Amino acid sequence: MTETRHAKPSLTIHLCAPRGFCAGVDRAIQIVELALEKYGRPVYVRHEIVHNKFVVDGLKAKGAVFVEELEEIPSEHASRPVIFSAHGVPKSVPADAEARKMFFLDATCPLVSKVHKEAEIHFRRDREVLLIGHAGHPEVIGTMGQLPEGTVTLIETEDDARAYVPKSDRPLAYITQTTLSVDDTAGIVAVLQERFPEIVAPHKEDICYATTNRQEAVKEVAPKVDAMIVVGAPNSSNSQRLREVAERAGCRTSVLIQRASEISWPDFEGIAALGLTAGASAPETLVEEIIGAFAGRFDVTVETVRTAEETIAFNLPRELREATGPATAATG
Template sequence: MSAEPAAPPALIVRLAAPRGFCAGVDRAIQVVEATLERFGAPVFVRHEIVHNRHVVSRLRDLGAVFVETLEECPDDRPVVFSAHGSPRSVTEAAQARGMTYLDATCPLVSKVHVEATRHHAAGRQVLLIGHAGHPEVVGTMGQLPEGTVVLIETLEQARDFIPRAPDALAYVTQTTLSVDDTAEIVEMLRSRFPAIGTPHRDDICYATTNRQDAVKSLAGACDVLLVIGSANSSNSVRLVEVGLRAGAPKAFLIDDAGDLDLAWLEGAATVAVTAGASAPEDLVQGVISRISDAFAVTVEEVGAARETVSFKLPRALLA
């Protein structure tokens, strides 16, 4: 008589809440979809609309053409500017060419643009806390004349920075940074320059903060943390870093279920799962399904923060 197959090992999957799409990402995707519906394909999109390869692939299948420069776009087709924001020169070039353009910049990124412009107009030297080369940073620095904004990436740079005038300074930040890392940099700047101008409200967006808080609440009580998001997604990469710092023994960034190595979960009793702000929920469910192929899974949703923020589409798409 053959032996009964061994029962799969038990595994608790704790789902972070909130996770996945934020209001800015949701709006940006809707902008591309609505532009395609109104104008037909192709619609050109300057830079990836959001940093998730699955989202980009789906929109490409619908007729979106992703490019890196405005020069790659014809004059007679609409162009959408990504959620990360664009330098002022890009908008000016589109206007000069008479192009139809739709701006999908997240309103919370636009808020940072307004703050930087206001501080510059008041004669303050503007510091931007962020990561060099990230499109949001490029867009924010591009709101002001070249060489005007000083980028601060590290605590050491904040400590060593020599201002033009110590009493005429202000800072803004990228919206997708580590809350804790940024707080250290801000504390350094404020201790060195007590008169430094600050944002009216924190520039790190509510969604970034909420997702990092959710990971912190799970990290110390899990054996493995899985963060679903693309490698070029700043907020997703930060979730891995935050999880490790908060006590997760292991943390992995995966695009989807296909990236998951089940060997990572061997011997684990509890796995925490979250998703970056540009990762759709179907990817989360795909990962849970793959885990369920090898384990007897119990899913628990953990977290109390409810997000009710929504942003309107550009006026041109509402007419």
């Protein structure tokens, strides 16, 4: 008796490009790896270097120790290097590190540092500063912490923008978190500019190139597929925004998952086209893992949909450049 083999259903995976690591994330991870190479283990990292458990666990295995506050570092290890995460930190953190005579390396994304500098310039020019962002996100905490407490007002929604009452008759200026939804932010800015036509905008868009590019790729793919998977962590702002962008672009099933083991297969029954992208802190190996999981159940064809090329490069900290030889920049 001949065994009947059932053919697997066909599935086209539309792979968004750009996706995954940006130059800022790549640089931050390199800083931890090069610090371990140069100074040995342990190297301490304040907060998750980037919001991805796979990346953090990999660095832990190499000798990185993650803490939320500097006081968690044992006194006998006070001379060990400590690294500040890609999201940036309030000014009080490096000041605390200096007071404790700690050696620290700053892995803050240069595009976040740009927003920090903007905040300081507005403050020096006696402007009232509004920050468009999400309360509690490490980047927002770091940016607000560049100026004296109570100086920066957080605006999270269009309703916040409508309700905002200036604290004085000083000129207004706004800055933004780098990982926001481009469309959501445009709506908030429109409200602020309608109410306060003289409000000072950033010289160049604060939402980073990688966030914008990944959202544009999702907008291109989402209307053409039956479901969209965003690879990323639940606490990753840019990954959450990608899932929301896919939903708004018309994709009826849009989910954020960290690993292939989290796939809820009933959600993908009967689909013929799947969109797949990854947040800026998600490594490509996790994307490949998910493609492999679908290939076990479907006859998969992968098509890349590219909407931008990325060639951005950021220099590594001076202390680590000699450890890299000729390569002194992280690219994305």
